Amino acid sequence: MAEAVLGVLLDTLTRLLSQEANLVLGVEDEVKSLVQELKLTHFYLVDLEEKGKEQDIVREYANQIRGLVREAEDLIDTHVANIAQQRGDNIFQNAARTVARIAKRRAVAKKINRIKTQFEALYKKRDKFEIQIAQKRESAVEDDLSRSARWHMPFEKADVVGFEADTQAILQQLLEGHADREIISILGMSGIGKTTLAGNLFHDPAVVHHFDYQTWVCVSQVGNNVREFLKALMKNAMEGDETTEEIRHKIYRILKSQRYLIVLDDVWETEWLENLDRFLPKNALGSRVILTTQIEGVALTVNPSPHNLKLLSPESSWELLSKRVFQGQECPPELKVPGSDIAKQCGGLPLAIVVIAGVLLRKEKTVRWWSRVSSRVGDFLGGDREIFKISYENLPYYLRPCFLYFGQYPADSEISSWLLMKLWVAEGFIPRKEGMQAEEVAEDYLEDLVGRNLINLVEKKFDGGIKSCSIHGLLRAFCISKASEEKFLEVKEKNSSSPGNARRLAVHSSTTRYISSCESSSTLRSLRCLGQDEERLSSTHLKRLYRGYMLLKVLDLSGVVVGDIPSEIENLICLRYLRLKSDSARSLPSSLCNIFNLQTLEIVAPLIDRPQVNVWKLRELRHFYFNGEAVLPEPPKKKVNGEDICLSNLQTLSSISPDSCTESIVSELPNLVKLGIYGDLEMHKDLVFKNLSKLNLLRKLKLKRYRVYGSLSRIPDGVQLPPTLIKLTLSQTELQSDPMQQVGQLPNLRVLKLIDGAYVGGELDCTNCGGFPKLEVLKLVNLGITQWNVPTDSMKSLKKVVIKRCGKLERLPSALKSISTLKEMHLWWPNEQVVTCARDVETYKEDEKFKLMIYHPESREGVQ
Incomplete structure (x- = not known):
């Protein structure tokens, strides 16, 4: 995984040179020269790793490179941190330190040149490594092929439990169906039983009797070697000195006249299937091909409806x-x-x-x-x-750190994909791609890991994206083991040994004891405290962290509770991700906004009232979360450090006070996607709704009234909510006029949530309101409505309805029956009339896949 680590360093140095050149002033030429050498090494290492996979010779070479990368990273980060901390020096301090700075820069330049020379020496060894890899690969191919015949051809019928339906369906496809050749895909994670199931079918007496010719090919063992594939396909055709093409033609001719069954076991690449028709003829004799794979994309390439094997109950x-x-x-x-x-x-x-x-x-x-x-x-x-080793080896280098990162999460726990992707970005795993936000690239990476059946999908978002995911216990154990071996990540759980010198540390218990016992560290870049017991971290512990771990990029204290937030937090000048919660802090230190590298800032501190957050100093900020009413100052009128004050990276701002929604502030947030506003909405409603329309990319909006303020009587007449909105949440607003008339016209709205007294009227009327053309999810929680009217021509895209604690509601709209897209309804504590209406909808949709869940006060479980 050295190539991924090297890629992260390259991205860091490139960003420094382009955006923060003043931080490498005096060593800029040396850094540029090092970048060029790193690029050469990176290109070569990616190619070398692909050729040699996990050979010892490649691993040794990668270890040497990783050691140099870490040395370079420590040197550059320490230098940058020292320079950044001196930004606030006055003129006298600057004069006093000038000589010392020059000496330090010379020392840093000398060290960079030494590291560059070592990289050059390693790069010059590449020819030697190429020869050794080629020799080892040739001998490995023969070993793999012999193992293929010995291990991957199941001769005995094995126990298969839980896949009876798939077994019968595939057996029917084999023995019946069309005369055309068909390809049957069996998909699932490593160890799920794909090969066992295919083997049982392969040796089933009815199958053996039905086909004229059968053979089994383990594709991962023959690789891209066409001749070896042909040998596995039909060994007795390999006679004389015929060319590969002549042998292919001979086998093709033989198979064309026979009803054949070919099992292609353990396929990893779609490219391998592109020329399948050149080897396996479409002979209209009822021939079949069974393909087993872990990769969803491979399975879908040959069959849009693969047999996807799931974990057993x-x-x-x-x-x-x-x-x-x-x-x-x-x-x-x-x-x-x-x-x-x-x-x-x-x-x-x-x-x-x-x-x-x-x-x-x-x-x-x-x-x-x-x-x-x-x-x-x-x-x-x-x-x-070790069964998962091949899955890991077949990952592209850029996915490996993302996969190993899952080792820090408890097995089978639900992991927020949004939180995970922000962490990947902060860690530097996600490269810059033209025309894409880093989070979009991260989402592609996560979907790739799910498609490879390494990560389990738990819940989808309304737009089909991944909302949450999990990792199987055995895969997690592999991640922990491999990450420790690579010095990538250490996971500290109960009774685990003391952490080594890994770059990342996840602490699941005894956080305070660990912080108290550890010395300062220049190696640690990521510290996540993920315990469930919510230990309390004193200000002494925090100060120890801030002083001892100055090069941290990720600090996640969500598993502990802190008291006051010390101003020394600004020492963490390299920090990109900060997440913490406090139950006693009453102020937010202004020094927090001196951490100019911050990308994600998430603070939960219920006792802090209207803190001033100078986001204009946080040029890299992408996501800001505060549980209360954060106040943003007006943007500075002059440029900051010679740059425009526009926060072009900021995508999430939640939640801010309504009086922060001024035109001057909103105009400097051009790429804002998600906005939460919390506070006195009534007093500032004209300001808020007037300037919302200026956010041209806004997709998600939440409006929540702080209960000490008066209710928001109505959404002002003539207001045009941003047409880009796909999700709208109103909470505690106590609207007196029905909001549906304005909300229903939003052309892209897919999710609408009215929560905790969002509307205090008795009737929710969706008549003549625009029809909610794209609404998919409607959630009504803790409302006092008695009537809900939906005309037959409205909400034609609705998929899911959730009604919770709306005890006064007398009935459900009969129009719900005619909404063909409606597939789910969840009711919490409904009265008997509402239950009767819901059962009517269920009966009306008896031939459709409709899910009705009813939750009663005495039970947490839903009843269908």
């Missing part, structure tokens, strides 16, 4: 485990409880269940042994994390 997991252990015999009653627990801990992954079954079979079937295994399932499965 706890019940199916126990069924598979008991089959493997007892082999048809009855499980003793005393072993059912520990056995079920063991199966559950395997996370629904069949391969993990099979491995742990082997562990249970090592000794007698006793409660003592099974309880011991139950308490250490992760340890017993540790040796089999």
